[in-house]
Amino acid sequence: MTRDQAPDKFRHLITVAIVSLYLGVCEQMSEQRLIQLLCSGLFHDLGEMHLSPALFDRSTQLDAELWRQIYSHPIIIQLILKEFSEYKPEISQAILEHHERLDVSGYPRGISGDQISPLGRILAVAELGVVLMDRRKNETDWDHLVTSIKLNAAKYDPKLIRHMVHLFKNNSPVDSKPVDISKKETQQLWAMLTDLMSKSAVIISTQDPANTSINKFLSQNMDAIQFELSRSGIELDDISSFITQIEDASIELNELNAMAKESLYRIYEIGHQIQRRWPDLVAQQSEESDIKVWLSLSRTL
Numbered sequence: 001m002t003r004d005q006a007p008d009k010f011r012h013l014i015t016v017a018i019v020s021l022y023l024g025v026c027e028q029m030s031e032q033r034l035i036q037l038l039c040s041g042l043f044h045d046l047g048e049m050h051l052s053p054a055l056f057d058r059s060t061q062l063d064a065e066l067w068r069q070i071y072s073h074p075i076i077i078q079l080i081l082k083e084f085s086e087y088k089p090e091i092s093q094a095i096l097e098h099h100e101r102l103d104v105s106g107y108p109r110g111i112s113g114d115q116i117s118p119l120g121r122i123l124a125v126a127e128l129g130v131v132l133m134d135r136r137k138n139e140t141d142w143d144h145l146v147t148s149i150k151l152n153a154a155k156y157d158p159k160l161i162r163h164m165v166h167l168f169k170n171n172s173p174v175d176s177k178p179v180d181i182s183k184k185e186t187q188q189l190w191a192m193l194t195d196l197m198s199k200s201a202v203i204i205s206t207q208d209p210a211n212t213s214i215n216k217f218l219s220q221n222m223d224a225i226q227f228e229l230s231r232s233g234i235e236l237d238d239i240s241s242f243i244t245q246i247e248d249a250s251i252e253l254n255e256l257n258a259m260a261k262e263s264l265y266r267i268y269e270i271g272h273q274i275q276r277r278w279p280d281l282v283a284q285q286s287e288e289s290d291i292k293v294w295l296s297l298s299r300t301l
Helices: 007-026 031-043 046-050 064-081 089-097 118-135 143-150 158-170 183-205 209-231 239-245 251-277 279-284 290-299
Strands: none
Touching (some): 007 031, 007 118, 007 158, 031 089, 089 118, 118 158, 183 251, 239 251, 251 290
16 A cells, blocks of 8 residues: 555554554553554554455445455454564554444454453544544534544543543644534534434334344444433433523533534434445335434434
8 A cells, every 4th residue: 555546544544653652652651562553553454455445435335245344354454464473463453453342332353341452442542533533624623523532432441532632632733713603503403413312212112123133223322322422411301401501602512513513423324334234124114114214314414
């Protein structure tokens, strides 16, 4: 892989390596461990070179074979590195684990907590931070980044999340300034989020045996969003009246706007994954079904 052949991926690898190094320094790791982190960051996604190009087209519906490839890409680069004795096992282990999550929601092995190595935890948080920065690269308000990363905290090592928050808060560009946020826009975002949360609860409660896989996936992911919102002190039943009471252009309004946007983005991803994982099940639903209506709404986010 060269900078000219895949410039975005090249930049991603370099940035993840640098952020991993930063996190390792924050954790006061030895020079040897820092070198291992740099190598892990530089190599972590090279397994994608062996995947079908169809996987990088978001319109592709995933069949069992494509899902197998997604889950296998950390394993591919781990096996490749094992052939080179100069790369320590800690490097290949971190790469194998960089999609694992503390709440067991990751892959390829579905491990959690202390089963994930320190380097694997760091690599996971580093990639999260870089992905969030890329997603918001056209925005100047880095407070949104801080809020977004806090909403993902349950899946990652809390100490490392705090280091990332510190990085975003203290290294924002000198010309960074808050985005002009209106109460009306924020109210609309939360109204949309509340509606989608409510509709998903109806789907989950139906207990349709034909849709067990979709319902389980939807329940797990929507519960995770609800948990993070509750942990941030958000009650959906009261959010509209709360917004009317806070001042325009305030820090609180900016944070609420960022929380709603991040939560809606996660719902968009949930809907997208449902479409890709269970295309046949989705196709069997009538246009008026609760699932089809919910998926249609999620695609507009």
